[in-house]
């Protein structure tokens with residue numbers, strides 16, 4: 193995961209993928225500003241941050257100030273000593289994961305254990321120093337912080353799966369006493385109309401596509417970036433992004449998808465959300481359901 197150097201006194205903030213590169217870049221900025229600092233002091237100002245190279249929205253998503261603010265505040269407000277915490281996937285949640293790690297390393301949190309919703313959150317949590325527990329070792333969590341591709345201001349439902357991790361995310365989100373979505377103000381839409389990600393068995397793709405069309409959806413096979421062919425999930429399945437042209441009946445659409453054999457999981461997280469933390473231009477708003 194990436195590293196960031198911050199020196200508020202001299203208004204310097206730089207990041208790089210490795211600690212060595214971060215120190216080098218920080219050194220250049222400090223020299224240009226005429227500030228003397230040893231490598232050891234520079235290291236004291238370095239924190240683990242989400243790597244834009246490992247997150248689908250890249251630097252635009254990770255360094256969106258609203259997402260960063262929303263993710264960090266969610267962790268600070270909600271995570272307490274002794275909690276078992278579900279760690280979500282995506283750029284906003286990544287800031288929450290990084291912040292939990294920072295609080296643990298700085299002695300602000302104790303006895304916290306994390307359960308990852310994806311390889312992405314597992315890697316970040318490991319790097320950030322959060323003790324991890326396998327999903328098969330727990331059946332309940334105190335809280336899960338997860339992201340969303342779209343949320344509603346009217347119903348406790350979100351669409352997830354833009355990162356293709358929604359099957360595991362739904363399990364970890366459902367295990368939590370409290371599901372908190374960390375996101376930004378731009379993702380609110382009513383009715384929800386984000387194409388619903390559907391994880392499907394590879395061989396069943398054609399028949400599932402036919403069944404989806406019969407219930408009013410238009411499926412599109414998700415293609416990989418930097419690889420020929422489609423995306424495969426962590427479970428070895430394909431993803432169909434299904435355009436329903438707006439979900440006027442979210443529960444009905446979720447039920448329709450659940451009846452189709454060959455679908456492992458869909459991205460409608462119906463009536464699951466307790467709280468939404470949304471980063472705004474200069475603050476964080478909280479919605480309770």
Ligand SMILES: O=C(CO)[C@H](O)[C@H](O)COP(=O)(O)O
Pocket residue numbers: 249253280281282283284285338339340341351352353354355356357358361375
């Ligand atoms: O559901 C997800 C992954 O499957 C993510 O939570 C969702 O895509 C939001 O990510 P981001 O905060 O980067 O926009």
